[in-house]
Amino acid sequence: MAKGKIVIDIDMCKGCGLCLAACKFAVTSLSQQGQSNKHGYRYLTAAQPEQCTGCGMCALMCPDSAITVWRSTKKS
Amino acid sequence: MAKGKIVIDIDMCKGCGLCLAACKFAVTSLSQQGQSNKHGYRYLTAAQPEQCTGCGMCALMCPDSAITVWRSTKKS
Amino acid sequence: MEHRCIFAGFGGQGVISMGTLLAHAGMVEGRQVTFFPSYGIAMRGGMANCTVVVSDDEIGTPIVKDPTVVVAMDEASFDLFQGRLSAGGLLFVNASLVNKRNSRPDIKAVYVNATEIALKQGDGRMANMVMLGAVIKLTRMVSIEAVEKAMHKTFPQKLQPLIGRNLQVMKLGFEAAQ
Amino acid sequence: MEHRCIFAGFGGQGVISMGTLLAHAGMVEGRQVTFFPSYGIAMRGGMANCTVVVSDDEIGTPIVKDPTVVVAMDEASFDLFQGRLSAGGLLFVNASLVNKRNSRPDIKAVYVNATEIALKQGDGRMANMVMLGAVIKLTRMVSIEAVEKAMHKTFPQKLQPLIGRNLQVMKLGFEAAQ
Amino acid sequence: MGERVLMKGNEAIAEAAIRAGVQSYFGYPITPQNELIAYMALHMPRKGRTFIQAESEVAAINMVYGAAAAGMRSMTSSSSPGISLKQEGISYLVGAQLPAVIVNIMRGGPGLGNIAPSQADYFQSCKGGGHGDYHLVVYAPSTVQEAADLTAKSFDVADRYRNPVLILGDAIIGQMMEPVTLSEIQPDPPPKPWAVGGARNGRKPNLINSLSLEEGVIEEWNWLFKAKYEAIKQNEPMLEMLRCEDADLILIAYGTTSRICKEVLRQARAKGLKIGLIRPITLWPFPYQAIARAARKTREFLVVEMSLGQMVEDVQLAVLGDAAVHFHGRPGGGIPREQDIMEIIAHVLANKRAGAITTRGTVIDWKAS
Amino acid sequence: MGERVLMKGNEAIAEAAIRAGVQSYFGYPITPQNELIAYMALHMPRKGRTFIQAESEVAAINMVYGAAAAGMRSMTSSSSPGISLKQEGISYLVGAQLPAVIVNIMRGGPGLGNIAPSQADYFQSCKGGGHGDYHLVVYAPSTVQEAADLTAKSFDVADRYRNPVLILGDAIIGQMMEPVTLSEIQPDPPPKPWAVGGARNGRKPNLINSLSLEEGVIEEWNWLFKAKYEAIKQNEPMLEMLRCEDADLILIAYGTTSRICKEVLRQARAKGLKIGLIRPITLWPFPYQAIARAARKTREFLVVEMSLGQMVEDVQLAVLGDAAVHFHGRPGGGIPREQDIMEIIAHVLANKRAGAITTRGTVIDWKAS
Amino acid sequence: MSDTDMQKIAGRSSLWNDRPSPYCPGCGHGVVHRVICELIEEYKLADNCVFMAPVGCSILAYTFLDLDVCQSAHGRTPAVATGIKRSRPDTFVLAYQGDGDLASIGTAEIVHAANRGENITTVFVNNAIYGMTGGQMAPTTLPGQKATTCPGGRDAASGMGHPIRICELLQSLDGVTYLARSSVHTPANVIKTKQAIKKAFDVQLNRKGFSLVEVLSSCPVNWGMQPVESLDFVANNMAPQYPLGEYKVDGVCVAPKA
Amino acid sequence: MSDTDMQKIAGRSSLWNDRPSPYCPGCGHGVVHRVICELIEEYKLADNCVFMAPVGCSILAYTFLDLDVCQSAHGRTPAVATGIKRSRPDTFVLAYQGDGDLASIGTAEIVHAANRGENITTVFVNNAIYGMTGGQMAPTTLPGQKATTCPGGRDAASGMGHPIRICELLQSLDGVTYLARSSVHTPANVIKTKQAIKKAFDVQLNRKGFSLVEVLSSCPVNWGMQPVESLDFVANNMAPQYPLGEYKVDGVCVAPKA
Numbered sequence A, B: 001m002a003k004g005k006i007v008i009d010i011d012m013c014k015g016c017g018l019c020l021a022a023c024k025f026a027v028t029s030l031s032q033q034g035q036s037n038k039h040g041y042r043y044l045t046a047a048q049p050e051q052c053t054g055c056g057m058c059a060l061m062c063p064d065s066a067i068t069v070w071r072s073t074k075k076s
Numbered sequence C, D: 001m002e003h004r005c006i007f008a009g010f011g012g013q014g015v016i017s018m019g020t021l022l023a024h025a026g027m028v029e030g031r032q033v034t035f036f037p038s039y040g041i042a043m044r045g046g047m048a049n050c051t052v053v054v055s056d057d058e059i060g061t062p063i064v065k066d067p068t069v070v071v072a073m074d075e076a077s078f079d080l081f082q083g084r085l086s087a088g089g090l091l092f093v094n095a096s097l098v099n100k101r102n103s104r105p106d107i108k109a110v111y112v113n114a115t116e117i118a119l120k121q122g123d124g125r126m127a128n129m130v131m132l133g134a135v136i137k138l139t140r141m142v143s144i145e146a147v148e149k150a151m152h153k154t155f156p157q158k159l160q161p162l163i164g165r166n167l168q169v170m171k172l173g174f175e176a177a178q
Numbered sequence E, F: 001m002g003e004r005v006l007m008k009g010n011e012a013i014a015e016a017a018i019r020a021g022v023q024s025y026f027g028y029p030i031t032p033q034n035e036l037i038a039y040m041a042l043h044m045p046r047k048g049r050t051f052i053q054a055e056s057e058v059a060a061i062n063m064v065y066g067a068a069a070a071g072m073r074s075m076t077s078s079s080s081p082g083i084s085l086k087q088e089g090i091s092y093l094v095g096a097q098l099p100a101v102i103v104n105i106m107r108g109g110p111g112l113g114n115i116a117p118s119q120a121d122y123f124q125s126c127k128g129g130g131h132g133d134y135h136l137v138v139y140a141p142s143t144v145q146e147a148a149d150l151t152a153k154s155f156d157v158a159d160r161y162r163n164p165v166l167i168l169g170d171a172i173i174g175q176m177m178e179p180v181t182l183s184e185i186q187p188d189p190p191p192k193p194w195a196v197g198g199a200r201n202g203r204k205p206n207l208i209n210s211l212s213l214e215e216g217v218i219e220e221w222n223w224l225f226k227a228k229y230e231a232i233k234q235n236e237p238m239l240e241m242l243r244c245e246d247a248d249l250i251l252i253a254y255g256t257t258s259r260i261c262k263e264v265l266r267q268a269r270a271k272g273l274k275i276g277l278i279r280p281i282t283l284w285p286f287p288y289q290a291i292a293r294a295a296r297k298t299r300e301f302l303v304v305e306m307s308l309g310q311m312v313e314d315v316q317l318a319v320l321g322d323a324a325v326h327f328h329g330r331p332g333g334g335i336p337r338e339q340d341i342m343e344i345i346a347h348v349l350a351n352k353r354a355g356a357i358t359t360r361g362t363v364i365d366w367k368a369s
Numbered sequence G, H: 001m002s003d004t005d006m007q008k009i010a011g012r013s014s015l016w017n018d019r020p021s022p023y024c025p026g027c028g029h030g031v032v033h034r035v036i037c038e039l040i041e042e043y044k045l046a047d048n049c050v051f052m053a054p055v056g057c058s059i060l061a062y063t064f065l066d067l068d069v070c071q072s073a074h075g076r077t078p079a080v081a082t083g084i085k086r087s088r089p090d091t092f093v094l095a096y097q098g099d100g101d102l103a104s105i106g107t108a109e110i111v112h113a114a115n116r117g118e119n120i121t122t123v124f125v126n127n128a129i130y131g132m133t134g135g136q137m138a139p140t141t142l143p144g145q146k147a148t149t150c151p152g153g154r155d156a157a158s159g160m161g162h163p164i165r166i167c168e169l170l171q172s173l174d175g176v177t178y179l180a181r182s183s184v185h186t187p188a189n190v191i192k193t194k195q196a197i198k199k200a201f202d203v204q205l206n207r208k209g210f211s212l213v214e215v216l217s218s219c220p221v222n223w224g225m226q227p228v229e230s231l232d233f234v235a236n237n238m239a240p241q242y243p244l245g246e247y248k249v250d251g252v253c254v255a256p257k258a
């Protein structure tokens, strides 16, 4: 099980991509061209959720608070 | 003969006394109480003109440009 | 005769250039024209639209509440402007991106696969030209020649070589519309 | 009956306190009064003046162009205000400092050696009280008692002990005036 | 205290405001209102209230905006050029529905002008010096007593309608000392549940704001403001009428000029001339109806102002051709003279609107042109 | 060039000013006039003329004051809140007799409001938003072409009378693109021997100033200004009259609303209704006389504004009871609708002033209240 | 979602309701808002706080923040904040300003509020451009940077002025207790921004006077850049011109160390 | 009087006509005016120069100076001067301002004119009070100093603000070429003042940008002092608060050495 988990509020996302650049673990990517949320924006998806460390960097950079990050409390 | 000479424009003088404080040679004093120029001010007089060195300090301090200072060009 | 047109779409879909081209073409033909952009903070958030009036008479307000023509380049624009069209008006829909169908019986909807057609010609961004072709076909507001002249007048130097291609794409729209 | 008075002099001659005292005294007697100072940059350059109107009726403007009473504490004031006095008016002159004589036949000039009298009482700055005494004697605008009450009301705490002396000096002016 | 004291208008206004519970005063020096700010500087801190000499008039009006937004009775004062600088802020106060009291002790203009009395800011005060459709309630005191009384009242009116109120005086009202009785007031400001700050205790967030980019919202707000203005027009007009019943000619003047006209009235009546006087106390709402009623009986009106003719337009709007409106005014700090007014009265009563008159600043049968 | 081009109003105003020889432009960004300052930023430096984005509207109007004092054709532009901030500066321009051109592209107010078109700054523009007795010459264009033409004219008028001129547009005039023909102009500003700076060559010192503390001087200056204003009233009123000869009802509107009214006029005439239109082009001087003359024949006037009723006062002052004045207006960015105006016309013509009407913002038989 | 073994590390502040912000994609305002909201929550100030929205893009903050909001006229936020804070000394006043607002039209107001030592906290978002009005030059626009009112790029030699460094400008004023410049172009800088604003909060909460944090931010739309690109611009172009770090701590000037 | 052996050492400038100044006895404005007039004469600028009179006591300068004078609205002298100088780059523009004018209402205008590097020379007369309006607190009023709007003495702790040091404030702006503070309370200081203003003249004449000289001056009337006493106040109270010397030379910041 991944150490971290992100929850994306799709309709808050504006597809700016700032979080992508911040994630060192290539967890996320944007939705396909043409696939957009109710405001017309492409949005963030967790393409490789298993890689998520729960470091929270993505959420730190998100201007729209579209990402919630959870981290495992279990010591590994 | 004095080294210097001051000429006072009585009606420009407001009797503030700044020049008095500046003169190290006690050349000047204010007119008597009650003796005033056409604007109602006591004014500067050269009480001891012979002491004037023409240093120009009084004129430097005069806010009303009421004093003209002349200095002897003769080397002493 | 007065045509009151709203061009609406997502930023980057070229609705403003569509509008200015039409306005210029109207001017070329000696008609009365006004062009009115959305402006200020309303530009935010991706939506863009503009209003063009082409008329034989002096034009009242260039802001139009009851358009006779609406061009909806995407779904959000479709949702916003379908209802505003005046009875008997024409609704041009970019069917490549809009999945909805017109629900008003008192207007005529025209579906054009504009993005698709443009993509086939090598550049999806020319979907606006496809739509413009469709609009002038069904409204006869201005002639193709007038639009061509308008292109020559308004395209910046470096885009002038593209006029031919734009015209061609527009004509495809002209043909597709019915 | 309306008395329109201008008190004028050099800064420090106490023309403002003269004016306020008179205004207060008028109020004490239940009359209508206004006091109007010169203000702003006009205060510069040493001249000071104020206007007091004491009347049985409501007072129009507290700024007076045609005074019925002028008190000139020094020569500059004499020069400035002599001409403004209305016909039949009273010109009170501090003869100790003003060497000129009234040249208008239609007014009455009253010469009081105010500064001299005050100096004899030990303080030249009380010349204003001498003049005030002269003014109320010849105009009967207010009573001596009213001025006394006004002094009690307006003198700050630390000056209250001086009321007696001021009154006395004022009475000298009262007597001197004719 | 209730005692009768001799006070400058500027000081009486300040003291009245303090008694009416002004909690925050922000000002900037300018002649001829300096005694007002100085009085506040001395007395407000002593009472634990806020006094700030702001860095400018612009800052002062915006501090007023802040204090009013926080629910405080707030005030600023200035004179003509300073009031011009406040116009944006005043429009914001209206737009955000914030109560406040603004004092303008007018001086001669335009530009830097001089520091003499003037009434040339009537238009600015009553027709909206700032941008947008709005009105201030405008009080025009003519004595120091009235200046004090109207100031106290202003705070209540501002609070009641959530709209700024302007006290419009001039250098004479501000500088003159007159006897005045200042009564104790128990300030009773209404609750201000809309104010920002303070312990919320679970209430919804408040918003102080004059902007909306949603279509139609600002229009709706304006309709709301208009409804308030209609209520003010119903409830708040104030005026004084003297001897108008049998008048052949009615003088109309406010503030300082009304004092001069009262004197003229006395003199004229003493000569047997049937003169009346109308003195608007609220310049906005303007007492149109009372004047319109008077115009049904009296056929000659003479408006006197310390300006080139501003209130005269409102008088004309009230009279609407039912009577002749004449005008006498002096601009830039000039003060109308009793004898000039008497002369005009004589002329009008003799010629009944015809003929020329030489008194400068006089228009017989004034029409907008 | 004289070619017909499609241009935004904001840009056409800028280009016309450049052709009219504006030497110095100072502005500050605000929607909906931003294209004007951007156009100036691009073109003025290229022509070796002065462009500054000032730190604020206050600074901008004072830079205009400086450049005008130095004898330059100078200009600034803004929108409602920014214009409010300029009021002190405008009053100073008048007081120092400096020519300048000011553009106000009005938006919805009060306060920050919105960026929709509005005409709610009419009072501010025409009655004096700043302090003191003064007037600006106020032009109200209704098309992009006219905006350009009037801008060019403004510089001449400002120079001729040494008084600032205001171009009063709204968001529609500023944002709309329309065909416009811009002609070459040979600017011919008069000599300005009163300007400061430059080689004096022995002339006496010049003084640019609006202050005097000597008694009576400011009053004299005001009389001088008044004489100028009388000359302007003689020479400069402009208006358009359409089909008023046989009209049963005359619409009165300016700027954008006049376009709507023209459309109404066409529709109404098509229905056989005898409607006319008066469109004031100068709001100050207001064409009182032309309207008064029209009121001798036509008994019904309908004033339409994008405001709660401002110009309607001037119409009433012109008509003075000779005809009924009705009003329809929408505030805060609302735009009057043709069908509403048609409805009111029908009502008035049918009922002849009686009865109620439900269209919001409409007053049948408008009276100042 | 709330796995029992999972702990929430980051997410939306409870003060941010469910409406999306009105900002463009990638706009720095959102990050700064979030940081402020987090601090208000951490300090439990939400019930006794006023967020001052300036004229600028962030005027729309009220549309999604569940706080008392007071909007002010362009540039006058410090004066309005003064009015509020003097009236209610116990209310936490957060003044939010843009660079056009604070460094251009509102210069006098910020200088004097700072000089009076008003006990307010100012967060100054410097994005080197006028956002709301569509991309005009700001006092903080960089040399050579293009904007609609300096289409050829800002050029001091042509009289367009130099980039104003607000921290350096305000440093000499005795009323200023805390002064820092930070940025939000990387996660690390976001964290530093939060630390700086936290210190500024402390100053106000301890009634120590005026505090201001300048935050370098981006305006991708008006810079004509993609959001990610715009972060590089902040790092490579803005930060060198506007050195990051603390400028004044406890009222004592310090040389900035980032 | 013109003894052949006598040489004129000092006297009234030819630009000062025969009307007395409107200033109070002992007011520092007169001295500063004279120094400026002397420099204008020495540089032969009288025929191509504008003296900018501010709102303040010196607005009346036109009553006795034989120069083109342009008066500006309160605080806006730098903006008006900008308008003139940009229009006529060859005209020498001398902007004269008081402390209320420059340091209070006109803060934004002076900061931005300085930041733009406007090629004008500003002489800033700091007399720690509002003179013309009758003695209100200025931004430069000293701690504890009384004024009509701080009757108990200026007290920063009560929110009245600290004395603003304009040279220190403007120092960080890149557009500023020359910046100095001097005084006119002794003959030696008058001479230094003239030297400083001369350097400021040179900056403008060489088109090097913005220059400003702050001159500590006295307002005996509103300080409630005798003129001579007021000089002591400048020496003993003002100078320590406002260190004399040069703050910026050739655009480089220097530590002031009196």
Ligand SMILES: Cc1ncc(C[n+]2csc(CCOP(=O)(O)OP(=O)(O)O)c2C)c(N)n1
Binding pocket: F028, F029, F030, F031, F057, F081, F082, F085, F112, G055, G056, G057, G058, G074, G097, G098, G099, G100, G101, G102, G127, G129, G130, G131, G132, G133, G138, G219
């Ligand atoms: C008095 C006034 N002038 C100008 C404006 C127009 N205006 C709105 S926002 C703004 C500047 C915004 O820039 P900034 O402060 O940097 O904030 P941003 O939008 O970049 O966050 C301006 C000039 C206004 N509303 N009011």
Ligand SMILES: Cc1ncc(C[n+]2csc(CCOP(=O)(O)OP(=O)(O)O)c2C)c(N)n1
Binding pocket: E028, E029, E030, E031, E057, E081, E082, E085, E112, H055, H056, H057, H058, H074, H097, H098, H099, H100, H101, H102, H127, H129, H130, H131, H132, H133, H138, H219
């Ligand atoms: C907009 C405006 N606000 C206020 C004033 C009033 N005013 C005139 S001079 C002055 C201040 C003068 O002080 P300062 O600048 O220090 O010059 P000083 O008189 O001391 O030489 C003020 C506030 C004004 N004329 N205009």
Ligand code: SF4
Binding pocket: A004, A005, A006, A022, A023, A024, A025, A026, A027, A028, A051, A052, A053, A054, A055, A056, A057, A058, A059, A069
């Ligand atoms: S929490 Fe860390 S690892 Fe997980 S998606 Fe976000 S940045 Fe990547």
Ligand code: SF4
Binding pocket: A012, A013, A014, A015, A016, A017, A018, A019, A020, A043, A044, A061, A062, A063, A064, A065, A066, A067, G026
């Ligand atoms: S940073 Fe936020 S808004 Fe931008 S793409 Fe990522 S989740 Fe979406």
Ligand code: SF4
Binding pocket: G022, G023, G024, G025, G026, G027, G028, G029, G057, G127, G131, G132, G218, G219, G220, G221, G222
């Ligand atoms: S315009 Fe710039 S500052 Fe405004 S929301 Fe968009 S990106 Fe942000």
Ligand code: SF4
Binding pocket: H022, H023, H024, H025, H026, H027, H028, H029, H057, H127, H131, H132, H218, H219, H220, H221, H222
């Ligand atoms: S008031 Fe002060 S500054 Fe003004 S002239 Fe008098 S002494 Fe000088």
